[in-house]
Amino acid sequence: MGLLGILIGLGVLIWLSFRGWSILVLAPAAALIAALAAGEPLLAHWTQTFMISASGFLAQFFPLFLLGAVFGKLMDDSGSVSTIARFMTERLGPRRAILAVVLAGALVTYGGVSLFVAFFVIGPMAQALFRAADIPNRLMPAAIALGTSTFTMSALPGTPAIQNAIPMPFFGTTPFAAPGLGIIAAIIMLGFGLWWLAHAEAVARRKGEGYGDALVAPDTAADDTLVRERATTAGTFDPPEVHRGHHSESGPSILVAILPLIVVILVNLVMSMWVLPRLDTSFLAEARWGEIPLSAVSGVWSVIVALISATLILVAFNYRRLPALRDTVDAGANASVLPVLSVASLVGFGAVVAAVPAFEIVREWVLSIEGGPLVSLALSTNILSALTGSASGGMTIALDALGATYLQMAVELGIDPALLHRVAVISAGTLDSLPHNGAVVTLLAVCGSTHQKSYFDIVMVGIVGAMVALVAVIALGTLFGSF
Template sequence: MLGIAGLVLAVVAIVALIWRGWHMVVVSLAASLIVVLANGMDVLAAINESYMGDMSAFVGSWFLLFALGSVFGRVMGDSGASAGIASSMLRLVGERHALLVIMVTGLVLSYGGISAFIIAFSVYPIAVELFERADIPKKLIVAAIMVCPATLGMVMMPGIPSTQNLIPASFLGTDAYAGALLGVICSVVMFALSYAYLQWEIGRCRRRGERFAPSPGETLSRPDDAAAPPVWACFAPIVLLVVLVFVLQRAAGMQATDAVTVSMLAAVVAACLLYRGRLADIRRAIGESCASGLGSLVSVAAIMGFGGVVVASPAYQGIIEALMSTSLNPLWQGFITIFAIAGITGSAIGALNIYLGSMAQTLLATGLDPAMMHRVLCMASVGPATLLPHTSAMLAANQAARTEVRDTYRYVLVSCALLPILVSLLGMALGLAGVA
């Protein structure tokens, strides 16, 4: 019981320290020590092996993408390209549809195989221009950017090339398009609910007289529309990014992360060449944005280190064993177990790997449709992973937007956690009713 109490206390400590503005490295180390001491673990072994092992693995996997994503966002912003995109989209659909533009942009990028981490940096320059012009309070920007990439664009829409959507395929013998009808229904419901919720929040803010304001230390320049790059040049790097990711994965058979890295590099080079006359000091822009991106990477990696300590703790192992030994219907057991693992660790990938690694054969032996189970278990992983404010993708989005978690968390909680949980329950009901 002491070990479980330690896990709970560690999560409470994370929430409290984040709310008070402590750096994520300090927060994650403090929470890790609570878990270690409550579980009677060897302190040095836990920090050096579990914490540093998972932290360094994450840094190694995402180093280039965080740096390139930050550079891409900075070049798009400094050149006026993001302002040009915002202007052209607002002329097309009007300011009242600014939220719709951001959500669709995030969805298209995620369907193109770009991770939520990179979308946070890539979409922010466009989103902040749209928010400023539509006069929407900035505390809503993280939810607006992340709601599609972190929910329907990650696990609901069939064919999404995300890791979360590919893990069940490797265990259940399905493919990325498994449970297509179920996925489409849940995607439509999720998009409609999240859009309605965020529009409602925007309306509430306007009725209270709340307006857009840049973050402390953030300088936003709105160039003349006439001074912005031509519309085709504004969109060209983003179109190149999406198309190249698709081609490299589908035609060349390249791994998803490698394809996105190469495509992001190509998009950065293309942007620098297209906008070279509009960037006052390109060396400074690249240097500062690299430093900013890598600072964000360290913050996110630190919480992954905490997850490594949690997974190595006896209390965590006991919880998983207890959940997996229940006599529930195997699909419900999987749903609840994945929900619990994702909620504790803040990792949908970890939850799917741990459960399916042990129980895939048991699930297949039930005779239930593997395609339906694929889609339902995928959806079960994303909502709980965002319930608490230490979710890695949301931390990255706050870093990119220069916002505080305590200001944005309420809107992220509803749009990226509670609504996906409701939709995943709908998916479970439809799946058991025979929809796949």
């Protein structure tokens, strides 16, 4: 009966969230269904299991949601993201429209801009390029997804994406975990995705298929209630806040626009590899700091310092382009609240499920999967990310429930925790892109397309390419270890 309750709770969560119900209501309701079926105390699970786990997620990661959303909003309002998009457009032109869209998205998201901010800026650029090149507009969502939601989110070492930060407290790793394997995975994702899009374009041209009908304005998607409910479980930015603040009428030069992105990566690297390891952090062993090792917080601290540094640089170089600085910062801060609460609620649901006795059956099944901890970790993270439609939520649930077990198994088998980190992040960014995923729904709305027209190509660049990269990382990691 307990296992049936878990399945019913999960089914209610998935079905009603797909219909646009708020995850803030659904997650505790689904958790209580699982607890009720197991004969567990309901109120105790809500306040002592659900809320404590959700608040733990907030305590660890809210600074990253907050700083990432504020940074992304400042990049948008200063005109920096638009400048980068125009630069790519001018340099590559309509003849290489797909490559321009992919690289523009990759550059801004690897530099710390929320993928939802990138959607709303790169969408109009993609429309203009695809129209000029007479490329079918149904391929736009896949091109944008390849640049914003694949290798820059899960594979490239040092990415400030929240997905890359989540495994750090569990495994004591840094944002640059397994850099060689991450780069190989990124090359596979990018190469496979570009090959597929080029193939799809060639097939369309042979059939005489052109750009197609005019699309809706991308900005209209930001105020769609259904889009908002799904988007906030899949990203770090609440879409309606895109319209808040004050957008600059003129953008900076390309050097000024790209400078904050460079600062994010460089400061993150310096903090992770040189500064924090050399600091005297023995005070963390005291009870008032949680009696934790530096490895439990160093990765998050690195990203925090990197985003703060980049934000200060951005404001300093674009102060005149931000006449409503307070409004812009407020919009960014507000944009972070609903996403972090939504993901925290998913984490709370996972904590209740993991606490009921029937979960032991699930645990034993997952850990008995042949192939060792890497394969087991990849499968469990993929399944949970697919079911929740959230890479960050699915991965946190998996690591909350089984992270310590995977780490213990890795130590016993001589597996570097950095390899666990990279496998977990790439796995979270694979099957999360199912039709109900918030980023997919938002992207299709921004591009004025539908699942019927564009989803197959999103699957190819966002799921198939990532699966190939994941298999390669597990195989190489098994043979040669982490590098």
